[in-house]
Amino acid sequence: MSADHPGILIALPGNEALSQSLADQLGWTTAPLAYRRFPDGESYLRIDADLKDRSVVLVATLNDPDARIPALLFAADLARDLGASRLGLVCPYLCYMRQDQRFRPGEALTSKTFARWLSAHFDWLVTVDPHLHRYASLDEIYTLESEVPASAPAIADWIKTSLDRPVLIGPDGESEQWIQAVAEIGNWPWRVFEKKRHGDREVDMRLPELDAIVDRQPVLIDDIISSGTTIAEATRHLCAAGLPAPVVIGIHGLHDERSRQTLNQAGVQRLVCTNSIANPDAAIDLSSLLVAPIRRLAGV
Amino acid sequence: MSADHPGILIALPGNEALSQSLADQLGWTTAPLAYRRFPDGESYLRIDADLKDRSVVLVATLNDPDARIPALLFAADLARDLGASRLGLVCPYLCYMRQDQRFRPGEALTSKTFARWLSAHFDWLVTVDPHLHRYASLDEIYTLESEVPASAPAIADWIKTSLDRPVLIGPDGESEQWIQAVAEIGNWPWRVFEKKRHGDREVDMRLPELDAIVDRQPVLIDDIISSGTTIAEATRHLCAAGLPAPVVIGIHGLHDERSRQTLNQAGVQRLVCTNSIANPDAAIDLSSLLVAPIRRLAGV
Numbered sequence: 001m002s003a004d005h006p007g008i009l010i011a012l013p014g015n016e017a018l019s020q021s022l023a024d025q026l027g028w029t030t031a032p033l034a035y036r037r038f039p040d041g042e043s044y045l046r047i048d049a050d051l052k053d054r055s056v057v058l059v060a061t062l063n064d065p066d067a068r069i070p071a072l073l074f075a076a077d078l079a080r081d082l083g084a085s086r087l088g089l090v091c092p093y094l095c096y097m098r099q100d101q102r103f104r105p106g107e108a109l110t111s112k113t114f115a116r117w118l119s120a121h122f123d124w125l126v127t128v129d130p131h132l133h134r135y136a137s138l139d140e141i142y143t144l145e146s147e148v149p150a151s152a153p154a155i156a157d158w159i160k161t162s163l164d165r166p167v168l169i170g171p172d173g174e175s176e177q178w179i180q181a182v183a184e185i186g187n188w189p190w191r192v193f194e195k196k197r198h199g200d201r202e203v204d205m206r207l208p209e210l211d212a213i214v215d216r217q218p219v220l221i222d223d224i225i226s227s228g229t230t231i232a233e234a235t236r237h238l239c240a241a242g243l244p245a246p247v248v249i250g251i252h253g254l255h256d257e258r259s260r261q262t263l264n265q266a267g268v269q270r271l272v273c274t275n276s277i278a279n280p281d282a283a284i285d286l287s288s289l290l291v292a293p294i295r296r297l298a299g300v
Numbered sequence: 301m302s303a304d305h306p307g308i309l310i311a312l313p314g315n316e317a318l319s320q321s322l323a324d325q326l327g328w329t330t331a332p333l334a335y336r337r338f339p340d341g342e343s344y345l346r347i348d349a350d351l352k353d354r355s356v357v358l359v360a361t362l363n364d365p366d367a368r369i370p371a372l373l374f375a376a377d378l379a380r381d382l383g384a385s386r387l388g389l390v391c392p393y394l395c396y397m398r399q400d401q402r403f404r405p406g407e408a409l410t411s412k413t414f415a416r417w418l419s420a421h422f423d424w425l426v427t428v429d430p431h432l433h434r435y436a437s438l439d440e441i442y443t444l445e446s447e448v449p450a451s452a453p454a455i456a457d458w459i460k461t462s463l464d465r466p467v468l469i470g471p472d473g474e475s476e477q478w479i480q481a482v483a484e485i486g487n488w489p490w491r492v493f494e495k496k497r498h499g500d501r502e503v504d505m506r507l508p509e510l511d512a513i514v515d516r517q518p519v520l521i522d523d524i525i526s527s528g529t530t531i532a533e534a535t536r537h538l539c540a541a542g543l544p545a546p547v548v549i550g551i552h553g554l555h556d557e558r559s560r561q562t563l564n565q566a567g568v569q570r571l572v573c574t575n576s577i578a579n580p581d582a583a584i585d586l587s588s589l590l591v592a593p594i595r596r597l598a599g600v
Contacts, residue, residue, distance in 0.1 A: 040364070040398075041365055041395075042366070042395060042398070042399070043408075043410065044408070044410075045410070046404060048405075048406050049406070066343055067366050069366075069369065070365070070366045070369045074408050074410055075408070077413040077416075078406075078413075082406065095342060098342070099344070106349070106382065107344075107346045108343075109378075110342065110344075113373070113378075227339055254340045
């Protein structure tokens with residue numbers, strides 16, 4: 001770390017609080033990005049700071065991504081143009097990770113294309129728990145350097161201070177990776193719903209070894225809360241089995257008010273998310289997990 | 301032109317009518333683009349056609365550009381991925397041409413960045429009357445091949461069939477290029493407002509040789525109609541000078557209902573635009589002007 005020339009953090013609109021928190025923890029400075037939209041819908045950007053030969057970090061989470069992507073890439077190009085010697089992106093929620101396979105011929109593999117765009121504009125990327133399903137790591141599609149700190153320590157901290165006798169429950173097999181990581185930290189029991197097929201279409205959800213956990217507080221954990229239907233279905237199963245109303249923890253809260261209602265109606269006791277996306281349920285702060293990866297990749 | 305393998309036109313959402321009109325005039329086929337937004341705001345795209353070794357043309361005008369840019373670039377990448385041997389963009393209104401200079405230090409030169417994005421995704425571009433102000437041609441910032449047919453012949457046709465004894469008037473010096481091109485076709489008189497400074501701030505608009513045109517139908521022409529304030533001011537000057545209420549022709553109609561009211565209140569008799577952007581005032585069809593440039597650049 002160079003004390004004379006620390007890194008400079010620049011927040012895209014809506015990411016100012018996280019950027020300032022990171023600056024405080026890193027001992028770095030922030031620079032303001034003046035951003036507005038012209039009446040014709042074009043983006044105007046200005047950075048009022050000397051970036052020459054500096055290590056610069058843009059902070060931009062990427063929920064609801066399409067309208068944000070041009071401004072982000074314009075800001076990246078501007079930072080380079082103003083002389084940034086190294087350019088990174090802190091993107092707590094990384095978009096376009098879900099379309100990782102052609103389910104029908106002719107479909108766009110947007111995950112690959114988006115990875116190319118970011119890789120062409122940035123030297124490095126820090127994101128939290130990207131939706132790695134069919135890809136084993138970001139390196140399969142990203143050519144920039146990346147670190148992907150897990151949210152598990154922050155989630156485990158929150159559970160420790162907020163809940164008694166938790167049992168962690170994943171709504172499907174995909175969620176096992178997140179559940180297991182949190183459970184190992186707290187040494188808590190965990191279960192994952194299994195799907196059992198009847199005939200061609202009917203699918204039953206089933207939670208194994210239910211008897212051993214009926215007196216515990218169920219905590220449903222998933223990486224992305226969006227429409228809420230998967231979590232709602234799991235909640236109904238838990239309630240029908242006689243378990244207490246579950247607490248739901250989403251790593252990335254992409255949900256809106258309608259999804260929140262779906263969860264409430266299904267019997268969810270409380271919904272909590274990390275602050276990878278700013279929303280009223282973001283009670284779990286990830287910023288301390290980002291500090292070390294940022295310092296390593298920024299090279300200052 | 302290869303009759304066995306003509307080009308394939310693919311419309312981005314909202315550009316289907318222009319794409320079909322071009323296909324009819326070129327004797328080419330169109331292919332559908334399935335497009336929708338996922339609940340999380342990501343774009344889904346699918347092209348149901350065999351593009352292998354074909355010359356493919358995306359049709360996408362770019363008003364209100366930011367939300368459209370990701371889908372356009374995803375579609376371009378998809379067309380390449382599906383085997384397109386040559387890929388062009390027909391973009392009647394080309395966005396991000398106005399920010400061509402740093403008026404304050406630290407401003408983003410979005411025109412250059414956007415030009416790089418399009419140049420990285422397409423082999424060629426056809427657009428109509430791009431806003432070339434400080435750039436002499438697209439080649440200063442675009443590295444792809446381009447042709448920029450002028451709308452003047454289509455505008456002159458409309459004036460010939462719709463108006464008697466027109467005099468073409470430009471609201472400012474920048475508009476002279478468009479005015480002169482149309483005036484030469486119809487051999488009509490034309491004038492351009494001059495700005496005269498009083499002291500430091502006050503600016504007067506002045507139309508030279510007014511007496512010779514007072515019995516003619518004024519036709520105000522500008523390349524972009526957006527807020528409408530420039531045209532409204534010119535209209536008030538014309539009306540104050542005793543000329544008939546002007547007809548306004550905008551090449552690219554970026555205006556909304558509020559701008560339309562501004563023009564009405566200033567005394568505009570009628571507003572007409574080309575169909576570079578689909579809106580209720582788009583009475584001047586540009587498609588026939590695009591056919592020859594597309595054929596040349598598509599190479600089929």
